Amino acid sequence: xxxxxxxxxxxxxxxxxxxKALNNLNLAVGSGEMRAIIGPNGAGKTTMMDVITGKTRPDxxxxxxxxxxxTSLDEAAIANIGIGRKFQKPTVFESHTVxxxxxxxxxxKRTALASLRWRLSTTQRDQIAAxxxxxxxxxAAPRLAGGLSxxxxxxxxxxxxxxxxxxxxxxxxxxxxxTDAETEKTALLLKDIAQHSAVVVxxxxxxxxxxxxxxVTVLHEGSVLAEGSLDSVQNNQRVIDVYLGR
Numbered sequence: 314x315x316x317x318x319x320x321x322x323x324x325x326x327x328x329x330x331x332x333k334a335l336n337n338l339n340l341a342v343g344s345g346e347m348r349a350i351i352g353p354n355g356a357g358k359t360t361m362m363d364v365i366t367g368k369t370r371p372d373x374x375x376x377x378x379x380x381x382x383x384t385s386l387d388e389a390a391i392a393n394i395g396i397g398r399k400f401q402k403p404t405v406f407e408s409h410t411v412x413x414x415x416x417x418x419x420x421x422k423r424t425a426l427a428s429l430r431w432r433l434s435t436t437q438r439d440q441i442a443a444x445x446x447x448x449x450x451x452x453a454a455p456r457l458a459g460g461l462s463x464x465x466x467x468x469x470x471x472x473x474x475x476x477x478x479x480x481x482x483x484x485x486x487x488x489x490x491x492t493d494a495e496t497e498k499t500a501l502l503l504k505d506i507a508q509h510s511a512v513v514v515x516x517x518x519x520x521x522x523x524x525x526x527x528x529v530t531v532l533h534e535g536s537v538l539a540e541g542s543l544d545s546v547q548n549n550q551r552v553i554d555v556y557l558g559r
Contacts (some may be wrong), residue, residue, distance in 0.1 A: 318342070319342055319379060320340070322340040322364070322376050323375040325374030327369060327371050333535050335361060337374075338532075340537065343511065346511050348528055349525060349530070351516065356535070358485075358532055366388055366398050367387050367391045370384060395481060396483070397477055397482045399484045407459030410456060411450050411457075411458055414469055415444055416437075418472075419441070444476060445472070447505065449465075449502070464490075464491040464496075464499070465495075467499070468502065480511065484512060484515070500521060529542065533555050
């Protein structure tokens with residue numbers, strides 16, 4: 314693990330009722346890097362993210378985020394040290410406005426007393442406004458989140474995570490169900506986020522991954538099958554045999 318390594322998984326294994334979801338998995342993600350993770354269903358992609366975020370404890374192995382041993386922390390503590398996760402299905406407060414969703418997600422003290430005294434500062438308002446612009450929802454700020462399109466809800470949830478100022482963002486199938494225009498905007502958004510934070514994207518859409526132009530890790534049966542550019546893994550015979558099927 315080098316000084317520039319942000320996330321490090323070493324020899325991580327997880328079993329569920331005898332099935333090895335992760336099998337001696339090794340993965341390193343650098344500070345400020347965007348990485349795409351692909352693989353067939355059951356390859357271990359979701360379990361890997363569950364382990365990183367503390368939802369699942371590995372049977373064996375080491376999981377580190379900078380100097381933090383993630384296996385000794387719970388989900389809330391892991392979120393607090395700078396790891397944000399966006400699940401495939403967007404989870405936003407549909408009865409609140411887009412602006413209010415971002416305000417509710419803002420990194421701040423949330424004790425009962427602090428909540429009673431809570432008032433947005435000019436800096437915080439500016440942060441929300443900048444995030445709205447970043448996620449293509451400036452004009453939607455006063456609208457109820459429940460009225461947004463599927464793609465817009467995905468952007469809003471990403472924006473809510475950005476309000477927490479994460480150092481690492483885990484994103485699960487962000488463009489599933491999106492229009493072509495929304496998919497293109499999402500690629501640009503993630504590239505923008507990667508200027509300031511590390512991003513790990515789990516995705517099946519190869520055109521989207523190509524648009525990201527990043528290093529790709531292929532998982533198969535709970536371990537790394539191949540790693541490199543999208544072209545290199547698409548031309549890897551082992552990857553073709555188990556995943557791409559062409």
